[in-house]
Amino acid sequence: MRKMKYIEERFFRVLMFLSTCLIVLVLFLIVFSVLYKGLPALSWEMISQVPKGGFYFGKEGGILNAIVGSLYLSVGATFLAFVIGLPVALFMNVYLVKHKKLLNTIRFFLDLLWGVPSIVYGAFGFAIMLFFGLRTSLLAGIITVSLFIIPIIIRGMDEVFKSVPRGLLESSLSLGSTRSETSYRVFFKQGIAGVITALLLSFGRAIGDAASILFTTGFTDHMPSGLSQPVATLPLSIFFQLSSPIPEVQDRAYASAAVLVFIVLIISLLSRMFSNVYHKNKIQF
Amino acid sequence: MKQILKVRQLGLDRYLKAKLHAGWMMACLVLVMLLPFILGVGLLLKSEMLIRDHSLLDLIFSKEWKPLSGEFGFYPFIVSSLWVTAAALLIAGPVCLLTAIHLTQYAKKYVLRIMHPVIDILAGIPSVIYGVWGILVIVPWISNYLGPFFGKTTSGYTILAGAIVLAIMIIPFILNILIEIFRNVPDELSEASLALGATRWQTIKFVLLKKSTPGIISTFGLGISRAFGETIAVLMVVGNVAIVPDGLFQPGYPLPALIANNYGEMLSIPSYDSALMFAALILFVVVIVFNLFARALIIRTDKHN
Known part of the structure; x- marks a missing residue:
């Protein structure tokens, strides 16, 4: 009977160890299986050409349009979200820093928004699009995706500015600078590495999400030519072409998947780097 | 002045x-x-x-989905969503709990240093990639091994496939919060328990888990709301047949997949458009409710302490 508790502990320790291994294993399995299919399909022709003869039926051509389209869309959306998000994050931490209750409410709303599924943003974006008489286009996609990443970007920057020491705020104000000057010249400069991390993470979200752009960007065989034109993107290039019965078309989907995985891995690496820079240079009070 | x-x-x-x-x-x-x-x-x-x-009850409990003749019963889709979400949580929940305990209580520092990037990358992988992986690995596995093992013949595009893919997608999300919760349990409590002669595992069972039960429940609540709205990955592996599923080896058709599959075609029929927006509204409400519930629980226990 006394032995039981040790056996139990043994048992659960093995189980815990296994489940930790399982998570690592699954990550490798995902990356491996996608690259295993994607790397053979990846060639210079694949990433330097647009699909020929229709993206669903044409056997020739590559995915350049989707790569460029995805970059345009994500850069545009991240920029728009940044323009709206940065002031909010600064406002919360420089102007409202004394109002704890209000701050908690704001953070609660942001977390709520963060939890809303991207398909809901997609449907909503589509409704807005119809309301303003827009067609499926790069612009509609940028607006929808930026709505979707605004809470992520704000919460990311909020965490950064929250960790800027209070003393810095007080000394800046006591030296006679206005709150807006303190925001941009002290807080923003202090947290720049952290802000870049937040930007990268939202960029990663933006480039990978398919549900929010399914109805808003459309899809095309051509290179993106303007804000009001439909645009091809990597996630949708995977989603649409994978269901094709033609192996050459499926290869384009696998190649897109490999490119997307590379982009996500690079973003993860970069954001880790910037986050380390931020923590190293943080002022301690 | x-x-x-x-x-x-x-x-x-x-x-x-x-x-x-x-x-x-x-x-x-x-x-x-x-x-x-x-x-x-x-x-x-x-x-x-x-x-x-239509009356609200009719919409939610009717099984007839015939958009062309104006019949919109969301029951099959809601049930599919519930199946997929519940199964995903049943898989992800224990794995996350065990891993979080291991990482915070037993593991050496370097394990955490390895696990942090792993969790981050898992969280960052786009859902469409999870979908591709599901089609490449999970679907054939279910159709060739798991299905026959239980004596079922399936194409592999089943509720179970959706649940497995979904479980892996919500693992980083749940795990991150759980680790945070376990870290915040004061060390003094565990030390007191250990000093009284309890083993490490007894301490975990009776002190750590007990202390963080509300946190764990609300984390699972957040996990459910995250899983409920996940679209592309689930849509790619779940089969998308509008019937009421009655088992894990049946195809399903969750709400987000319904919206994603039919948008664009529905514009010709105004009430169809409206029905899909209603599906989005259901998702929105469910997610908000679960979020509110989870946060309320956290706030209440914070006050209690």
Whole structure:
């Protein structure tokens, strides 16, 4: 009977160890299986050409349009979200820093928004699009995706500015600078590495999400030519072409998947780097 | 009077700049705060046509889905969503709990240093990639091994496939919060328990887990709301057949997949458009409710302590 508790502990320790291994294993399995299919399909022709003869039926051509389209869309959306998000994050931490209750409410709303599924943003974006008489286009996609990443970007920057020491705020104000000057010249400069991390993470979200752009960007065989034109993107290039019965078309989907995985891995690496820079240079009070 | 003083103090240029910046910041904040309401009201207005013509109970409990003749029963889709979400949580929940305990209580420092990037990358992988992986690995596995093992013949595109893929997608999300919760349990409590002669595992069972039960429940609540709205990955592996599923080896058709598959085609029929917006509204409401419930629980226990 006394032995039981040790056996139990043994048992659960093995189980815990296994489940930790399982998570690592699954990550490798995902990356491996996608690259295993994607790397053979990846060639210079694949990433330097647009699909020929229709993206669903044409056997020739590559995915350049989707790569460029995805970059345009994500850069545009991240920029728009940044323009709206940065002031909010600064406002919360420089102007409202004394109002704890209000701050908690704001953070609660942001977390709520963060939890809303991207398909809901997609449907909503589509409704807005119809309301303003827009067609499926790069612009509609940028607006929808930026709505979707605004809470992520704000919460990311909020965490950064929250960790800027209070003393810095007080000394800046006591030296006679206005709150807006303190925001941009002290807080923003202090947290720049952290802000870049937040930007990268939202960029990663933006480039990978398919549900929010399914109805808003459309899809095309051509290179993106303007804000009001439909645009091809990597996630949708995977989603649409994978269901094709033609192996050459499926290869384009696998190649897109490999490119997307590379982009996500690079973003993860970069954001880790910037986050380390931020923590190293943080002022301690 | 006060303004004039300020202008004198700062100079007109700086004063205006400060005012301008503050105004812009305030405007952005108000815009973002209004966003959830705009979302809710927008979806409600768009689905108003459907709600006006049909009773709410009818919509939710009717099994007939014939958009062309104006019959919209969401029951199969809601049940599919529930199946997939529940199964995903049943898989992800124990794995996350065990891993979180291992990482916070037993593991050496370097294991955590390895696990952090692993969790981050898992969280960052786009859902469409999970979908590709599901089609490449999970679906054939179910169809060739797991199905026959249980004596079922399936194509592999089943509720179970959706649940497995979904479970892996929500693992990083749940795991991150759980680790945070276990870290916040004061060390003194565990030390007291250990000092009284309890083993490490008994301490975990009776002190750590007991202390963080509300946190764990609310984390699972957040996990459910995350899983409920996940679209592309599930859509790619779940089969998309509009029947009421009665087992894990059946194909299903969750709500997000319904929206994603039919948008674009529905524009010709106005009530169809409205029905899909209603599906989005259901998702929105469910997610908000689960979020509210989870946060309320956290806030209540915080006050209690």
